[in-house]
Amino acid sequence: MPDGGELMTAGGPASELIMFIVAVIIAGSVAGALAYVTNDLANSMKDRGTMLADSLRVDFAIINDPSKIPVSGTGPYTYTFYVKNIGKDSIAFSSNSIQVFIDGNIIPPANLTFTDVNGNSISSLDPGEVGAIQVTLGNALDPGYHRIQVVLENGKERVLIFKI
Template identity: 70%
Template sequence: MAAGGPASELILFIVAVIVAGSVAGGLAYVTTDIAHGMNDRGAMLADQLRTDFAIINDPNNVPVDTGTSSYNYTFYIKNIGKEPIAFTPDAVQVFIDGAMVPAANLTFTDVNGASISSLDAYEVGVIKVTLGTALTQGGYHTLTVVLENGERRSFVFRAP
């Protein structure tokens, strides 16, 4: 009887050490996972803070060129962030009144009309939106511009 007591205590001690080690390993894994998630989220937030833009049109006077069968609306975008942003139909999505404008109907240029692929910090770019029909004259419409990183701005304007 005397020999069974220390043996069972030794077995219980070994089991307790194994359980404690498993719990500590699980907590270390969860803590590491949370730390990596916070690091990734912080990097993404920092990227979004460095990338910022504004739509700088006069909401009551949006330029429009009327062609034979198309209407070209001109919108001015200013990069107010510290990082260049991609400025192409593949990287920027444009919505008017919730409907996505196809990339083929978008033209991206600088203010002088030259084609560009990125918009540097504090630079102004032009997005020309070509529509087959005119927007309701005098009606209010919403332009939404979404960058490739998800940053978006909306702009309510009155159609001329």
């Protein structure tokens, strides 16, 4: 006659099998979640690396002599700033792609002219090329120190402190 202990041993392997199946399902779920997170992290790192590489390929410098900024006119006044592409990719060189600030004030696109060093209108600067940004202002800048900030469409910026 079977006693209660024998009934438990007959049901023991079945409950152990159920517990094993549940553990395998949980482990599979955790592994799937970890695989998703790892894949998402890897894709984010790849995108960030691509953005950083693009940022490093696009670079420029404002190459004026800060103590001798070319100016012409007696009202309006046109100041000329020279920009050199020191990156490996071309830079869009127009009022649609570049913002200019003088002393923290944005210069309207209508007051900006983008040319090569010979005065010819251009729309991009190839690596190693120099372009001129002519800034037309209604009033002359006061004598003293001023700040020009040039910002490309990708957010890269350069600043030059100059003296009038």
